[in-house]
Amino acid sequence: MYGVMSRGRNRLMLAAAALVAAFVAALAASNAQSQAATANKVIAFNVGAASDPFFVAMEVSADAEAKKLGYTVDWQGAPTEYSPATQIPIVDTQFAQKPAALIIAPTDPNALQAPVNQFIKAGIPVVNVDTHVTKLGSVLSFITGNNANGGQNAAKALAKAMHYTKGKTYQVAVGLTSATTTTNVARLAGFKQEIKQHYPGIKIVAVGYSQSQPTKADANVSNWLSSFPHLSGIFAIDGTNASGASAAIEAHNLVGKVALVGYDAYATNVALLKKGVFSALIAQNPTQEAKLAVDDVVKYLKHHSKGGIKHLVTLPNIVLTPKTSAAALTKYTYPAP
Amino acid sequence: MTQQGVDAPGPQGAAAVVEPAEGADGALERIRTLVRGQQFLLLIALVVLVVFFTIERSAFISQTEISNLLNDWSTVVLLAVGETFVIVSGGIDLSVGSTVTISGVVAAKVMGGMTGTSEPVILIVGLLVCIAIGLLVGAINVLLINVARLVPFVATLATLGAGAGFALVISGGAPVGADSQAIEFTTPKLWVFSWPVLAIIAIVVVSYLYLHYSRFGRFTFAIGSNRFAARAAGIAVKRQIAKIYMLSGLLAGITGMFYFLRLGSGAPTSGSGEELQAIAAVVIGGVSLLGGVGRLGGALIGAAILTVVTDGLVIINVNPNWNQVAVAGLIAAAAALQALRPGRGLTSSD
Numbered sequence: 001m002y003g004v005m006s007r008g009r010n011r012l013m014l015a016a017a018a019l020v021a022a023f024v025a026a027l028a029a030s031n032a033q034s035q036a037a038t039a040n041k042v043i044a045f046n047v048g049a050a051s052d053p054f055f056v057a058m059e060v061s062a063d064a065e066a067k068k069l070g071y072t073v074d075w076q077g078a079p080t081e082y083s084p085a086t087q088i089p090i091v092d093t094q095f096a097q098k099p100a101a102l103i104i105a106p107t108d109p110n111a112l113q114a115p116v117n118q119f120i121k122a123g124i125p126v127v128n129v130d131t132h133v134t135k136l137g138s139v140l141s142f143i144t145g146n147n148a149n150g151g152q153n154a155a156k157a158l159a160k161a162m163h164y165t166k167g168k169t170y171q172v173a174v175g176l177t178s179a180t181t182t183t184n185v186a187r188l189a190g191f192k193q194e195i196k197q198h199y200p201g202i203k204i205v206a207v208g209y210s211q212s213q214p215t216k217a218d219a220n221v222s223n224w225l226s227s228f229p230h231l232s233g234i235f236a237i238d239g240t241n242a243s244g245a246s247a248a249i250e251a252h253n254l255v256g257k258v259a260l261v262g263y264d265a266y267a268t269n270v271a272l273l274k275k276g277v278f279s280a281l282i283a284q285n286p287t288q289e290a291k292l293a294v295d296d297v298v299k300y301l302k303h304h305s306k307g308g309i310k311h312l313v314t315l316p317n318i319v320l321t322p323k324t325s326a327a328a329l330t331k332y333t334y335p336a337p
Numbered sequence: 338m339t340q341q342g343v344d345a346p347g348p349q350g351a352a353a354v355v356e357p358a359e360g361a362d363g364a365l366e367r368i369r370t371l372v373r374g375q376q377f378l379l380l381i382a383l384v385v386l387v388v389f390f391t392i393e394r395s396a397f398i399s400q401t402e403i404s405n406l407l408n409d410w411s412t413v414v415l416l417a418v419g420e421t422f423v424i425v426s427g428g429i430d431l432s433v434g435s436t437v438t439i440s441g442v443v444a445a446k447v448m449g450g451m452t453g454t455s456e457p458v459i460l461i462v463g464l465l466v467c468i469a470i471g472l473l474v475g476a477i478n479v480l481l482i483n484v485a486r487l488v489p490f491v492a493t494l495a496t497l498g499a500g501a502g503f504a505l506v507i508s509g510g511a512p513v514g515a516d517s518q519a520i521e522f523t524t525p526k527l528w529v530f531s532w533p534v535l536a537i538i539a540i541v542v543v544s545y546l547y548l549h550y551s552r553f554g555r556f557t558f559a560i561g562s563n564r565f566a567a568r569a570a571g572i573a574v575k576r577q578i579a580k581i582y583m584l585s586g587l588l589a590g591i592t593g594m595f596y597f598l599r600l601g602s603g604a605p606t607s608g609s610g611e612e613l614q615a616i617a618a619v620v621i622g623g624v625s626l627l628g629g630v631g632r633l634g635g636a637l638i639g640a641a642i643l644t645v646v647t648d649g650l651v652i653i654n655v656n657p658n659w660n661q662v663a664v665a666g667l668i669a670a671a672a673a674l675q676a677l678r679p680g681r682g683l684t685s686s687d
Contacts, residue, residue: 213606
């Protein structure tokens with residue numbers, strides 16, 4: 001029996017060793033370029049959920065801007081999990097490599113303060129993008145989009161698409177990823193505030209969670225269409241919900257009959273906007289956020305001075321409609337590698 | 338497994354033992370046996386749930402909503418069918434969710450490059466790609482289980498992670514494709530049925546016959562009941578295991594195509610967590626995680642209960658946070674029900 005188990009264990013270890021070797025070789029190959037760069041020309045860039053198209057767009061933009069300025073970007077982040085538990089070990093690993101600077105989108109303001117402090121203590125400048133650490137004064141600059149403003153813009157766009165008239169009632173549903181996703185919370189707050197102030201006839205009759213699955217978002221919207229036959233509009237609060245909601249609206253032949261405002265200018269969503277499936281899309285500006293962050297860092301590294309660097313930059317969330325010019329649509333579509 | 342698990346008769350066994358009994362006692366025993374049958378109780382639970390949601394909102398049995406329910410049932414049922422074969426054989430397949438994702442994303446990439454081709458041809462190619470990817474993942478699982486001798490949990494956990502990762506690499510994190518004509522295929526064409534849903538029902542029927550009325554099915558149960566005895570009886574266990582995991586991969590690939598049709602795109606997160614939905618449907622359906630026991634009918638009803646609860650809570654507009662609690666409660670109730678059945682149990686003492 002021991003012999004059988006031992007052989008089994010040996011094979012298992014052999015398989016595991018082969019897997020690890022293949023993994024290390026693949027990583028070495030993919031990192032060959034960044035290894036070639038000298039350490040003081042490397043800008044560490046760290047985000048939560050690196051595969052999110054919003055962050056992918058940042059990666060594309062940061063890479064291009066850094067290359068233009070003679071630097072390279074060490075892009076890191078957990079693939080799908082947006083959490084400090086997965087982000088902190090990666091930040092610590094980047095610190096061990098002593099980069100010239102760190103650009104980070106912290107997944108939690110308190111939890112990431114200490115990892116950020118170690119960079120500052122070592123004289124490495126830190127810039128925050130999208131989200132920030134608690135002590136905002138400790139970082140060189142903070143460049144972000146305004147999610148609450150995006151929610152307000154979504155309410156305006158939805159009211160316009162539903163031809164809002166004073167005195168009438170409009171049933172609206174909102175698709176979120178979860179109750180705790182920070183960007184969702186800020187957008188929903190802005191959406192509700194705008195409704196309260198300017199569109200009292202709009203009633204939010206249902207809220208649903210997609211748990212990052214577009215099929216679940218699709219199912220939620222399909223069910224709402226049965227449950228609320230007089231539904232006038234839907235606010236799909238992020239890219240995943242936008243994908244699912246647009247599919248449901250198309251499947252039920254309600255394009256143009258139920259107003260749909262989505263979020264995030266994925267290429268697929270922009271294509272559907274052009275076809276009129278979305279009444280409007282709210283686009284963030286990850287390209288500009290990443291570009292400005294790289295510019296700030298390089299400016300500081302060159303002059304060792306904060307002169308000319310704006311500490312807080314808030315970029316507006318843009319409203320795209322089917323009438324938006326083709327050039328503007330191309331400009332705001334999130335780039336992919 | 339406990340001593341009771343080995344010796345005590347199952348529901349059918351119990352019925353056979355009481356066969357000679359006559360009069361009120363016999364009738365009572367027969368009723369007890371029927372009521373103890375998990376599928377019967379599940380069916381009752383399903384009916385009660387449907388009645389409850391209909392009383393709360395009559396829209397629940399509207400033509401549109403039945404069509405929605407069928408669409409949502411179809412997203413999980415093929416995975417549950419594949420998982421039933423695997424679990425009955427004493428294994429587990431955690432990779433099915435990732436297979437749904439990767440097959441949908443790769444198919445979307447291939448279909449996206451076929452401009453100028455007619456839509457049906459594009460979709461057939463997409464289906465073939467999904468099937469090929471499903472079989473490939475199944476084959477990798479087979480290699481890991483049969484050749485590297487990893488336990489199925491570890492082997493399929495590896496392919497679960499790898500599949501999800503590859504889907505992100507290939508898609509770059511964003512959905513691939515925006516095919517409105519594909520979505521059109523999922524709209525009802527025959528009363529509440531769309532063509533893909535009818536195809537899925539046909540696959541389910543064939544699978545049912547395959548598991549319960551074919552030599553393949555009998556071998557699957559035999560391996561799950563006692564692998565050594567199955568081998569001693571002349572069953573080529575490794576070959577049978579290979580076929581089972583390939584089948585599970587194949588069904589996951591077909592599900593990947595169905596997801597593409599629903600969304601009109603291959604989304605990099607579309608199948609994430611779906612393996613747990615499938616396993617939940619199977620467990621609710623009374624299939625024992627210990628292997629060798631279960632009916633595919635139970636898994637089908639399990640998937641239907643999950644769908645009815647998930648959609649029903651949306652229809653009656655319950656706070657969505659309760660959805661996960663409700664599904665967890667269903668799994669616990671089903672597991673407890675199994676423990677109460679004579680002979681088999683899923684309690685911690687096992």
